[in-house]
Amino acid sequence: SGSNYTWDEYLKENENVLIAPASCFKQWPEPPINEFSYGMKLEAADPRNLTSMCVATVVGIQGSRLRLRLDGSDNKNDFWRLVDSGDLHTIGYCEKQGGLLQPPLGFSRNPSSWPSFMQRTLNGADIAPESCFKKEPASPKKNEFQVGMKLEAVDRKNPQLICPATIGSVNGDQIHVTFDGWRGAFDYWCRYDSREIFPVHYCKLMNHPLQPPGQKGAVGITPKFKGSKPGKEPSSPLALSPPSSNGTFSSHSLPQKSPVSSNTAS
Numbered sequence: 378s379g380s381n382y383t384w385d386e387y388l389k390e391n392e393n394v395l396i397a398p399a400s401c402f403k404q405w406p407e408p409p410i411n412e413f414s415y416g417m418k419l420e421a422a423d424p425r426n427l428t429s430m431c432v433a434t435v436v437g438i439q440g441s442r443l444r445l446r447l448d449g450s451d452n453k454n455d456f457w458r459l460v461d462s463g464d465l466h467t468i469g470y471c472e473k474q475g476g477l478l479q480p481p482l483g484f485s486r487n488p489s490s491w492p493s494f495m496q497r498t499l500n501g502a503d504i505a506p507e508s509c510f511k512k513e514p515a516s517p518k519k520n521e522f523q524v525g526m527k528l529e530a531v532d533r534k535n536p537q538l539i540c541p542a543t544i545g546s547v548n549g550d551q552i553h554v555t556f557d558g559w560r561g562a563f564d565y566w567c568r569y570d571s572r573e574i575f576p577v578h579y580c581k582l583m584n585h586p587l588q589p590p591g592q593k594g595a596v597g598i599t600p601k602f603k604g605s606k607p608g609k610e611p612s613s614p615l616a617l618s619p620p621s622s623n624g625t626f627s628s629h630s631l632p633q634k635s636p637v638s639s640n641t642a643s
C-alpha cells in the first residue's frame with residue numbers, strides 16, 4: 378500500500394519518548410542503494426530450510442528491500458530480504474563454495490526433473506550482477522535496547538509492511554517488538570541484531586512506506602484505570618499512550634497529546 382506515516386507529529390507531542398539510537402541496530406546508518414530490477418535472478422538461502430541455497434527471482438522492490446520467490450516454488454512463500462543481506466549471493470556463488478543449488482522446500486515438480494528445470498530457469502536469465510549485492514553491516518557488540526524505545530519493524534505476519542513499534546521487554550539477546558496501536562497479535566521476540574528492525578526514520582531514508590500505527594487505542598495499559606480488567610497483564614504497556622486525563626480511551630494511541638510521558642508508566 379502507499380501508506381506513508383511519519384513520526385514527526387507524534388515525536389513533537391511526546392518529547393520524552395525514547396528513540397532507539399541507530400547504534401542499537403544491525404543496519405548501515407545510510408540504507409544501501411537498491412540496484413536490483415524485477416525479474417533478476419540470484420542465489421538465496423531457502424527461508425524454510427536455511428542450509429539449502431536456491432535460485433530466487435526478484436518479484437518486488439521496496440526501499441532497500443527485495444521481495445523474492447524461489448524458482449520452482451509457488452507464489453505463497455515469497456519473502457523479503459535487504460539488499461545487504463548475508464543470505465543473498467550472485468548466481469555461481471554456491472558452486473564456487475563447493476555446494477550445489479537445491480530445489481526449494483515444496484518443489485512443485487518431480488525431483489528428478491530438478492537438474493533440467495535448473496538449466497531451463499537459468500538459461501538466458503537476467504542474472505543480478507555482483508555490484509547489486511551490498512556488504513552486510515556488522516552486529517552491534519551487545520544488546521543495547523531498552524524497554525520503551527521506539528523503532529520501525531517488519532510485521533512478520535505481513536512482511537511487506539514496516540510499522541511503528543516499541544520495545545516491550547528485553548531478555549538477554551532477545552527483544553520483544555510490540556506494534557504501536559495493535560493489541561499484541563503481531564508482536565514477536567527476536568534477537569537485537571535482527572535485520573527486520575530499523576531505527577526511527579529509516580523507512581523515510583530508504584524510501585520505503587511506513588504504516589501508520591494501529592487504531593486499537595490504549596488497551597490493557599493499566600490497573601489505575603476505570604474499566605480496566607484487574608489481573609490482566611498488559612501485552613505491551615509502553616507501546617501505548619497513556620489514557621487522556623479525563624479518563625477516556627483515545628482511539629488514536631500514538632498521535633494523542635498526553636500529559637504523561639511514555640516512560641513513566643508503572
Ligand code: MLZ
Pocket residue numbers: 532535538540556559563
Ligand atoms: N490487514 C491486516 C494488517 C495488519 C497490520 C498490522 N501491523 C502491525 C489487519 O488489519 O489485520
